Amino acid sequence: MMTTLPNDIDKWIRDNLFDAVPMAIAVIDRKYNIIHANKSFEQMFGLWQNRKCYAVYKNRDAACAICKGSEAFKDGVARTNEEVGYNKNGRLTRYIQHSIPVKDDNGEVRFIVEIATDITEIELMRKEHQLLLDQVPCNILVINRDFRIVRTNLRLRQLLGDIDGELCFKALKGYDEKCAECTAHQTFSDGDIHSGSHVWAHGEDHVSHMLVTTVPLRKADNSFDLVMEMAVDVTKTLKLEDELKVAHTFLESIIDTALDGILALDDQSNITIINSAARRIFHFPENQIQITKDTLSELLPHGFLGQVAAGSKYSFLQETEVKTMDGDMIPVRLISTRLKTEDRFIGIALYIQDLTEIKGLEKEKLEAERLAAVGQTVAGLAHGVKNLINALEGGMYLLKSGISNNRMDRVSGGMDMLIRNIERVSMFVKEFLAFSKGREIHVKIEDPALIAHEVVELYAGQAANHGIELRCEIPDPVTPAPMDYEGMHECLTNLVGNAIDACNMSEKKENCFVAVRISEKDDILIFEVIDNGIGMDYEVKQKVFTNFFTTKGLGGAGLGLLTTKKIVQEHGGTITFTSEPGEGSTFSIHLPRKRLPQHNSFINT
Amino acid sequence: MPQKIMIIDDEPDIRVYLAAAAEDNGFEPLTLGAEESVINIIADKKPDLIVLDIMMPMRSGISIYKEIRISPSIWHIPIILISGMDSLSDFMENGFRKLINDDRISLPNGFIEKPIDIDVLFKKIKFLLGTKQ
Numbered sequence: 001m002m003t004t005l006p007n008d009i010d011k012w013i014r015d016n017l018f019d020a021v022p023m024a025i026a027v028i029d030r031k032y033n034i035i036h037a038n039k040s041f042e043q044m045f046g047l048w049q050n051r052k053c054y055a056v057y058k059n060r061d062a063a064c065a066i067c068k069g070s071e072a073f074k075d076g077v078a079r080t081n082e083e084v085g086y087n088k089n090g091r092l093t094r095y096i097q098h099s100i101p102v103k104d105d106n107g108e109v110r111f112i113v114e115i116a117t118d119i120t121e122i123e124l125m126r127k128e129h130q131l132l133l134d135q136v137p138c139n140i141l142v143i144n145r146d147f148r149i150v151r152t153n154l155r156l157r158q159l160l161g162d163i164d165g166e167l168c169f170k171a172l173k174g175y176d177e178k179c180a181e182c183t184a185h186q187t188f189s190d191g192d193i194h195s196g197s198h199v200w201a202h203g204e205d206h207v208s209h210m211l212v213t214t215v216p217l218r219k220a221d222n223s224f225d226l227v228m229e230m231a232v233d234v235t236k237t238l239k240l241e242d243e244l245k246v247a248h249t250f251l252e253s254i255i256d257t258a259l260d261g262i263l264a265l266d267d268q269s270n271i272t273i274i275n276s277a278a279r280r281i282f283h284f285p286e287n288q289i290q291i292t293k294d295t296l297s298e299l300l301p302h303g304f305l306g307q308v309a310a311g312s313k314y315s316f317l318q319e320t321e322v323k324t325m326d327g328d329m330i331p332v333r334l335i336s337t338r339l340k341t342e343d344r345f346i347g348i349a350l351y352i353q354d355l356t357e358i359k360g361l362e363k364e365k366l367e368a369e370r371l372a373a374v375g376q377t378v379a380g381l382a383h384g385v386k387n388l389i390n391a392l393e394g395g396m397y398l399l400k401s402g403i404s405n406n407r408m409d410r411v412s413g414g415m416d417m418l419i420r421n422i423e424r425v426s427m428f429v430k431e432f433l434a435f436s437k438g439r440e441i442h443v444k445i446e447d448p449a450l451i452a453h454e455v456v457e458l459y460a461g462q463a464a465n466h467g468i469e470l471r472c473e474i475p476d477p478v479t480p481a482p483m484d485y486e487g488m489h490e491c492l493t494n495l496v497g498n499a500i501d502a503c504n505m506s507e508k509k510e511n512c513f514v515a516v517r518i519s520e521k522d523d524i525l526i527f528e529v530i531d532n533g534i535g536m537d538y539e540v541k542q543k544v545f546t547n548f549f550t551t552k553g554l555g556g557a558g559l560g561l562l563t564t565k566k567i568v569q570e571h572g573g574t575i576t577f578t579s580e581p582g583e584g585s586t587f588s589i590h591l592p593r594k595r596l597p598q599h600n601s602f603i604n605t
Numbered sequence: 606m607p608q609k610i611m612i613i614d615d616e617p618d619i620r621v622y623l624a625a626a627a628e629d630n631g632f633e634p635l636t637l638g639a640e641e642s643v644i645n646i647i648a649d650k651k652p653d654l655i656v657l658d659i660m661m662p663m664r665s666g667i668s669i670y671k672e673i674r675i676s677p678s679i680w681h682i683p684i685i686l687i688s689g690m691d692s693l694s695d696f697m698e699n700g701f702r703k704l705i706n707d708d709r710i711s712l713p714n715g716f717i718e719k720p721i722d723i724d725v726l727f728k729k730i731k732f733l734l735g736t737k738q
Contacts, residue, residue, distance in 0.1 A: 386720050387616070387719065389719075389720040390622075390719055390720045390721055391618045391622070393622070393720060393721070393723070394618055394619060394621065394622025394623075395618070395622070397625065397626060398621065398625050401625055401626075405629075410625060413621060417618050417621065417622070421618065
């Protein structure tokens, strides 16, 4: 229905609208001359007066090969086209052009009115969006309510090829019907954004794990018929996660099945890992999940944790003791490592080896050695007894012979011999009992040098009387070590006594010396007693450590060296000697530090 | 003239004992400890037989034995060894050869185990010296 406009509006339209519309309008005649144009046209394409349309639009010298205007002149039909031309600054410009033929009264097309809308910006944005869609590092598809794929991005096409128009479950997973847990379905149902994990199968044996997010593509009225599905490939991440899990499980099972205790503490000394062996060592009850750092600290050697946290990278206690929850002390080896990442202290790893069994075995071994020594003693005793019986028989013989031959000198000689040898029997028995019974050793930290000095002091007078030089040789200070003072004193006393006797028996009475030498090499304490006395020949050497072997006639029971050997064995050490007849002897006691007895020794019950 | 028997032992009691027994068996006993000059004394006294304790530690009986056996004037004197060591056969096969460590030296003429059976000892001595009982 036509309405009559008010005069002023009608006038404004006729006078001003042409220039006011925000679209470029030009009027072109049959010879391509632009005969009229509005302000927007001028702003977009620049000067137009007396110019051809192709010169203004396209910067050309001749008419375009394909000219929509010419076609409109011929058929009188209006057209719309997307065109590319140059703006007044010479820049490529995209625009939508409507070409409208203007007919005269005869129906002849005399002019074309061309209306151009600049879409350069919009086109640029569209391109950007397309780039974003194609290149964003995830697979994107748009599906409709029938679960048909209506659009895909480049990435997805590179992965699966052209799947536009296909059903999504078929194209992505090879299913014949919709997935049980369909993320897109959820979005279609409630209009919300949803996420889910899906496995896409493509090609033979090739699967990808996808983290999928679906969003509704809403129209202006908020309704939607399409859902955009964005799928991120997490196959590699999952694989890494899996490998990490395997590695973790592997480590965990190693730690937990380890025979030695393993504990890890964080930078606040809170316990983060404790394995079964550690629980066993400390007697932590199975049901006690949480073990506090204070509890642990009390069971470990005093101040140990603090020292480790403050100290060097590794701490190693060869032999120490920890307390159990029951209050018992057990022997352990303790190794700790400060854990660091990039110079940051992150905690402590503790490795605890229970030495109870090893200690038990060591004790059994020492016991076996002691029994072997007792066996030797018994054999030696037989020899000693033989000699004594001989002497007693001798006494009896003299007595009988004296009586039957009426010789009083033999009778009294026989009596003396009997009395003397009965005394010897009693001395042997006493010494033998003392030896076989042994003496409990008392272990404290002792200075080997001090023991040496005291033994040298003890013999100083006797040595001086015989013109023997007795001296201590301690080239380097030796760190005190756990040992039985009385025992080691007795060893050195025996050896120095023997050495002095060896000097006295020697033919050379001048320049005799006995040296007690204390040193340490490779964690082995070495006690040496060196003399340049008479020395030993082959036969004597064979018998050195045999009971009741004595080179001193009635002067000794022959137990000194055997006792020395026993004490050395109780200290986990060995005794050896070298000797040359006429040159002298050297007796060496070697005590490896790691085999030395500990306080409250496990040796000797 | 009674035959001379040299008794070498470092234990005075045994020396006295064996000397008395030798006298009672009609021999002239000579006794020695394990002195350094033992070879010279033997050469000087020229005993008819030597009874030697090989377990003398001071100067081992074995070295004295070896010295006698290689000394020109006394090497032939019969020697009876006395030892508390092992059984006779064991000692002869293993111990003695090992101790002597010299194949040229001959075995002793007799061997007596401790404790000494005085009758056995003198039977052996008399046998070696060809003395009629």
